[in-house]
Amino acid sequence: MGDIRQSLLPRDVLSAAKELLYHLDIYICNLVQSGRQPPQVDSKTLELVEEFILHAPKDRNTSARRMSALQELQLLEIMCSCFQEQSRDTVRQLMFSALFNLQGNQADESRMALLGKLVSMAIAVGRVPILECAANWLQRTHRVYCVRLAQVLVDDYCSMVPGSVPTLQNIHSASPRFCCQFITAVTTLYDLTSEELTPPLELLQMIVSWIQDDPRLVLITFLNTPLSGSQPISSLDVTPLGGLVRWCIKAPLAYRKDKKQALTNGSSESEPEAGPLFSALHLSVLQVFMLLPNILNEKGLYGRLALLQMESLAALTSDLSRLLDQADKHTHTSxxxxxxxxxxxxxxxxxxxxxxxxxxxxxxxREDLRAICSRLPHNNLLQLVLSGPVMYYNNIHTPPLAFSPHAAHSPIASHPTLPTHPTLPTHPTLPTHPTLPTHTPHTPLAAHPSSHPQYSTQPFMTGMPFPFRPTH
Structure with missing residues (x-):
């Protein structure tokens, strides 16, 4: 495509950009039809994109061409139509990559600015093909830039234009894949380390409603991505579970709502309270975990893939310890x-x-957990988790613990022949426990700690229904 540059130079900026998009579409269609694997846009074409669409100067002696606000809006509309009318997903993805894949040069700032405006417009006018392309972009791009895109969208729909949140909320049904990646990006952006990095209530309420409507939403990227074990360490997590867990745990200590500001905005009556929202989110996250055993088994990944990383948990407990220390210093308040x-x-x-x-x-x-939680103060429930065996619930079908690489560390693994305890009706002929007198009726295991010395050092939790009811 390098030979069309001379024909583009005399045109005005909008006309040249439109003409280049037309030729880029044809060029990529021919590239896909040629069967070359993998199809790759050549460097000369990328240079044309930078010069005539992103308006990066060709050399230092050339002044950059600039679009007016109206011309930029017209270009965005042209791009929306271009992606909408192209029926082949492969062509759309290659074109999106040619336009917005970061090259590590000065044009990247122009790429990010144009990308934010294009995705924001795609949300407003419901251009699903662009949202699908943006979902792939978020999946393969460095998290620093993913967070920047998320910030632009949050500003556009949760801050700058009052009442525009429902427009953003509609992407749940329009493009679940983009919605999943967006949640992952905003949970990476808002880590609750400061007031500025606390999610707006409108955003929080929207995410809670999304997950309540469809708990599998946060697993879409994981379900649709072939996992090769080569996930770049700089990319977003494959699910937003880690970020959502961080939100729920840190929220009681880190979340602060300026009520005076809410009153001046006149929104205190209509805004939801943060506490119940985080509590609802916590329950929804636990319900998502409930879906995982069968999914991991179907993929053959149970015991081989951790969706929650120990490194992120260690960072979370470190932050939590710091927040608890700060809270402890204010205990003199009533x-x-x-x-x-x-x-x-x-x-x-x-x-x-x-x-x-x-x-x-x-x-x-358990040793790993105790190590990362060693600085935390005593908590009864946490102590049970750190000292007791893993509970496997009746409605979760799990493979033998030997399937897990950490089975040797599990308190249950040393008792493979431990019989199950199905629910039995009280009956005079009920089988008796072999270690109890024959005239003693069978009772739950927890009622006979002295009869089971092998459990004497670890509290064994029994009869706890699932899902947990989160503490409000």
Whole structure:
């Protein structure tokens, strides 16, 4: 395509960009039809994109061409139509890559600016092909730039234009893949380390409603991605589970809502409270974990793939320890929150760890957990999780523990012949326990700790229904 440059130079900026998009579409269609594997856009074509669409100067002696705001809007409309009218997904993806794949040069800033505006417009006018391309872009791009795109969308739909949140919310049904990647990006962006990095209530409410409507939404990228073990360490996580868990656990201590600002905005009556939203999100995340055992088994990944990484959990417990220390320094205040909220955060951590281990999302030994939680204050539920065996619930079908690479560290693994305890009606002919007198009726295991010395050093939790009811 290098030979068309001379024909583009005399044109005005909008006409040249439109003409180049037309030729780029034809060029990529021919590239795909040629059967070359993998199809790859040549460097000369990328240089034309930078010069006539991103308006990066060809050399230092050439001044950059600029579009007016109206021309830029017209270009975005042309691009939306171009992607919408192209029926072949392979062509669309290659064209999107040619336009927005980061090259590590000065044109990248122009790429990011144009990308943010294009995706924002695609959300507004419902251009699903662009959202699907953007989902792939988010999956393969460095997380720093993914977070920048997420920030642009949050600003556009949750901050700058009042009442525009429902427009963003509609992408749940339009493009679930983009929705999943967007959640992952915003949970990476908002880590609750400061007021500025706390998710807006409108965004939080929207994400809670998405996951409540469809818990599998946060697993879409994982379900549709061939996992080769070569996921770039700089990319977004394959699911937003880690970020959502971080939100729920840190929220009681880190989330601060400026009520005076809400009053001046006149929105205090209509805005939801943050506490119930995070509590609902916590329950939804636990329900997502419930889906994982069967999914991991179907993919042959149970015990081999951890969707929650120990490194991120270690960072989370370190942040939580710091927040708890800060809360402890303010215990001289009479507020009951200084006592209730720390325990709420620890309870949620315990619940998340327990359910993640039971579902196969977290692969680690008890020793590993005790090490990363060693700086945390005492919490009854957390202590049970750190000292007791993993609970496998009746409605979760799990493979033998030997399938897990960490089976040797599991307290249950040393008792492979431990019989199950099905629910039995009280009956005079009920089988008796071999270690109890024959006239003693069978009772739950927890009622006879002295009869089972092998469990004397570890509290064994029994009869706890699932899902957990999160602590409010």
């Amino acid at each position: 507020s009951a929150d200084t006592h209730v909220l720390p325990q709420l955060a620890l309870d949620r951590l315990a619940q998340a760890l327990q359910v993640a281990m039971a579902s196969g999302a977290l692969l680690c030994s």
